[in-house]
Amino acid sequence: MANLGALLKNEIGRLSRRELRGQMEPLKKTAAAQRKEIAALKQQVAALQKQLVRTTGRKASLQAPALLADGDGNEVRSLRFMAKGMAPLRKRLGVSQAALAKLVGVSSQTIYNWENGKVKxxxxQLAALAAVRDLGKREVQRRLSSLASA
Known part of the structure; x- marks a missing residue:
């Protein structure tokens, strides 16, 4: 009797493996096709980057620099962001993360992420930060009180 149980167990295992193999084959083909497509896209990106270096003479950055415009629409200067400058800015202005967030028009979580370098x-938003950076303590307090009353 034990022999019959072992035979049934082996047969069930064999049939289930056969069924799984039939179901997995299309998935394997799809995954292989996607890997080929990703490899082709990577090659295309590399070729485009080489072409860019040849035409411009420098590598492209992933994020374009933000530019300030004067009243006539002329670009004046580019802005850069450094996470380590956020906390000293808040300290100089005497405001909390939440207050700075109100001034810039973002959430306090966003300010936290900027300060910790998680996001840029x-x-x-960079232009709004630059505008706040040029303010003094009194002007910041004036703006915060006007935002609170509105």
Whole structure:
């Protein structure tokens, strides 16, 4: 009787492996096709980067520098962001993360992420930060009180 149980167990295992093999074959083919496509895209990106270096003479950065514009729409200066400068800025202005977030128009979590270097601000947020950076303590307090009353 034990022999019959072992035979049934082996047969069930063999049939289940056969069924799984039939179901896995299309998935393997799809995965292989996707890997080929990814490899082709990587080659295309590498070729485009080489072409860019040949035409411009320098590598492209992933993030374009933010530019400030004067009243006539002329670009004046580029802005750069350094995470280690956020906390000293807040300290100089005497404001909390939440208050700075109100001034810039973002959430306090965003300010936290900027300070810790997890993310970088977008161009319009960078311009707002630059505007706040040029303010003094009194002007910041004036703006915060006007935002609170509105």
């Amino acid at each position: 601000p977008r161009a319009e």
